[in-house]
Amino acid sequence: MQPDIPHRQTHEQAPDEWKLEQGLEPARLGIRNQSSIQINTEPHRLNPSDNEELKGSDIPEDPDLDVQDERPGWKGYVEWEDYPEKKAKAHQRFSRFTFPPPPEFQLEPLPATNPVLEGKRWKLWHKAIGGVLDQVPQISWETVLKEKHPEMLHLLEFPYNGEAPKSLLTNDYIMPNELHFVRNHGGIPDIEPSAYDIRLDGLINDPKTLTLADLQNESLFPRVSKVVTIQCSGTRRFEQIVEYPGEGDEMINAPWAEGAIGTAKWTGVSLKKVIKYCGGLKDGAKHLELYGADTYFKGGQCMNYVVSVPWSKVKANEVMLAWEMNDKPLPKIHGFPLRAVVFGYIGARSCKWLYRIKAIDKPSLAPVQSREYLYFQQQTGKHNQLPTMGIQIQEMPASPPLRVPEKLLTLQGWAYSGGGRWPERVEISSDGGYVWYAVPIENLSPKHKFAWRTFTGKVPCDHEGWTELVVRCWDNSLNTQPMEVRHSWNWSLHVTSSCHRVKIYSVNAKRxxxxxxxxxxxxxxxxxxxxxxxxxxxxxxxxxxxxxxxxxxxxxxxx
Known part of the structure; x- marks a missing residue:
């Protein structure tokens, strides 16, 4: 029998720092029935037989599903995409069990723990499949504790989602590796560099398999370094949750604050050069599909993490295959030994633990690309949502959150605009957005095409009582932000692009x-x-x- 999942570890640091600093409270949602149809508004209740958590001892061994490491030197990697029969067996195995529902963290207060959410269902899914996936949650958490800063806010223990606290977020223009946010979709593979290679196939004229040494051979591929900001499209999601709850599931929609963003110096090779080395693309090839070695679950199916980027993005030298982060080898948690870095796109496209690149004729049909990271119109929701209703999220609009050091009206924050645009001006207001003050240019970090700008600005606040500090930015295309989070709210809770607001109670001792x-x-x-x-x-x-x-x-x- 397989052992039970070890209980999660907790930390002393306050888990709800973002709530404490911003005065945020969980929202309450009322349902308005505009028809004669009966709507069940009762919260989900577990059946009496479901009250016992699924434990490892409850899961019988399955000789028909033997999930082992795919290759020597590749711990935690299971290949699903090449073996549809293995996928089918895993789906059949899933159907034997009833798993607990996701925790309610939008209509109820967030748990007072750190990690905030455990990811119990995801652990049990790995446990149900068994084999080498059995211990992946525990091994991944040990990697988190080893590689990330002790002050990280752990939003989700497994698959790991974590961000830097506000107090450390913008202290450095280049964020230290241990503070860079992490948004994982599965476990953390452990791949030996000497055993690593990457397959390039599909609509490619001369398919090849290249080792890490091949990619690092500067006689074949010129080495490049680039400062690039990577941002999760869920950044600042908690503001949307407080306004109106949306699509649930702790894995899909972790309650991010402002820290799901990071800027680093990445070193590697341009994917365009690698494709050229493989003879270029065949006629009809328009997208590059990127495969990650982590196991992902969706709708009772096992799969590898798969996304795609358009060839036009690759052709512009805006996709890097990176093996260094801030002049150090990639940490395991950030994709060691090789990952993609897609300049100006949301972080979901920068595939980690990259083991295959496939040229295809249309965007990937994998769920992460086709059914997730979608932006819906505001009347779309649980009652009518279809994936074809959403706009595929690629670039993030202008967005600057701020933090307010205690007892000071000195504001610090970051501004970022995706797609190769950059912030030109940051403005701050202490009266809810009626009067704006521009942050002096000398208080903005230098411009970079694919990176954020950090800022420090001071704003007068003579008035007393409750008020709102607000920040907005303008990019070089004169894009700015919606004034209220309500204007950008959407069911999937992505792209919180509205002006960032912080409520304060002002006391003016000069009076x-x-x-x-x-x-x-x-x-x-x-x-x-x-x-x-x-x-x-x-x-x-x-x-x-x-x-x-x-x-x-x-x-x-x-x-």
Whole structure:
């Protein structure tokens, strides 16, 4: 029998930092029935027989499905795309079990743990298939603990999704490897460089298999380095969730804050040069399909992670096969020994643990390309959604989130515009977006075609009480952002491109009345925060009240 999945590890660091800093709370959703059709609005309830979690001991061994490492030196890699019969057996095995539903994290508060979400179903799916996939969740988590910064916000334990906390996000223009965000779709393979090779086939004139040494041979391929920002299309998703909940499942829609973005110096070779070395493409080839060695699950099916990029993108030298990240070998968690880096596109297209590139005549039909990362019109949802209704997300629009260091109206953040455009101007407002102040050019990091610009700006805030700090950017094509998250909300909860807003309670000690009140708090030994706590001392005596009333208009109108 297979052992049970080890219980997840937790960390001391606050898991809901983004909620605490931004004053965000989970949304509540009411359903409006505009027809006579009966709609079941009851939350999902587990059947009594489902209350026991599926454990490894509950899963019998299956001699017809023997899932082993595909090749020597490639731990955790299982080939699915070349073996449809293996896929069919895995699907049949899945059908024997009932797995728990995804956790509710949009209509209910996020768990007070770090990792925030566990990914229990994904662990159990690996457990159900068994073989070498059995221990992949635990091995992957050990890699996270070894390679990532101890302050990372772990949104999803498995498959791992994590981002840097705001306090560390923009400290460096080039983000350290250990702080770069991670959005994995499966486990983390462990591939020995000496055993590695990549297959190039499909509509290619001279199909080849190249080793890592071949790609690193500068007599064959000129080595290139490029500073590139990679951003997940789910960046800032939590703002959409708070506005209106959308499509569920912790794997598809992890509750990202602003940290699902990272800028690094990538080193490798241009995919265009590699295709040329293989004799170029045959007539009709218009897209390059990229295969990753991680196992992905969708609709009860096992598969490898597969996406595609158009040949026009490759032809423009905007797709790199990279083996270094910030002058160091790729970390395992970021795709060692080789990954794709697609300049200006969402991170989902930059396939990690790359083992095959196939030239095809149309965009990939693999689920990640055809059924996920889609942008829907706002009246699309659970009641009518079809994948053909969505726009395929490739580039991210202009988007600058900010962070506000405590007690200061000095704002720090990043601005990014995908597709090879760059931020030209960043503007900040302290009154909800009525009056804007431009961040001085000297406070913006240098321009790069495929990278973000970090910024620091100061904004006056003389007014008191609740207000909103807002930031927006303009790129070199004069694109800017929707003012409200409602304007960019969509069922798939991707592309949160609206102006970033942070609510603050402003207290201006330069004003006499405010200065006096703060002094009273000190004299009574009481803290001013939280602001919702009642004031325990009486701020005005009866004598002071009567004196003040005598100096102003009477409370009532005299006949």
């Amino acid at each position: 006499e009345a405010t200065r006096k009140r703060l002094k009273e708090f000190d004299e009574h030994g009481q803290g001013f925060t939280p602001i919702t706590r009642p004031t325990e001392f009486v701020p005005m005596s009866l004598e002071e009240y009567e004196k003040e009333v005598a100096n102003v208009e009477p409370r009532d109108v005299e006949d």
